[in-house]
Amino acid sequence: MLEISNLVKSYGSNEPVLKNLDLTVDGSSVVSIVGASGAGKSTMLRCINRLVEPTSGSIKLNGLELVNLRGAELRHARRKIGMVFQGFNLIDRLTVMENVLSGRLGYVSLFQAVTRRFPQSDIDRAFQLMERVGIAHYANKRADELSGGERQRVAVVRALMQEPEILLADEPTASLDPKTSQQIMTLLQSLAQEMSLPVLINIHNVTQARMYTDRIVGMRHGNMIFDGGPKDFNQDALDAVYGGIESPDEEGVENEDAAVTGVAV
């Protein structure tokens, strides 16, 4: 379970970009974080894995306070936080398997890491997960030979190799076409269920947030101004979150839905 309370983040002496946020997410929930550009979505996600230092407040993952951890304790805690990015963040010149195994770097010795001698149990788990997401046949291909959707699957498997207790996804579908985006969202939804893994997704596509997540959190100017089910995220909520600005992906919704009818994942 993730428990965020009174989270504040200010960059330098500027006005806080996160203002006393509270958020609790339990196992297997898939939560979308929506909001206009600059609302603070990425900052919140990055405070959780401490890529950004919170100014004050508390972030607990399964009871462990993450704020103020240092050194080895922080490295150990980070192993339990998987992250998936818009740009996939793979190492292009390495194979799919090598990228996937890099998810174990926090668990192996320096010697094993440098010589890339991973335990057989890691290799077995890598194949198991690659099978699960449909990329096992690409194990020996270079990462840069894959399509965007395939690359994001590699990134998801790499994150799962960390044996995470939470998965954070920062606009995981923003670089993908509509059909592939839907496949990735369905995949994240299924994995959350199968692994009892809470998943937090920063997403600009409100249609996908409504379709593929259990809960939507709406942010505006660093405040959480909506927290509810997809059905409750109606026009009023949309207007409140986006303040009359058209949300980026409300346009063309019908086309997108039509494009993905019958997609199997």
Ligand SMILES: Nc1ncnc2c1ncn2[C@@H]1O[C@H](COP(=O)(O)OP(=O)(O)OP(=O)(O)O)[C@@H](O)[C@H]1O
């Ligand atoms: N490293 C930084 N230094 C100073 N200000 C920052 C930094 N990172 C983000 N900000 C500011 O914090 C605010 C929130 O940014 P953040 O990236 O969290 O928003 P967001 O909701 O994720 O936006 P987007 O949807 O465009 O990614 C913005 O005003 C941004 O300019």
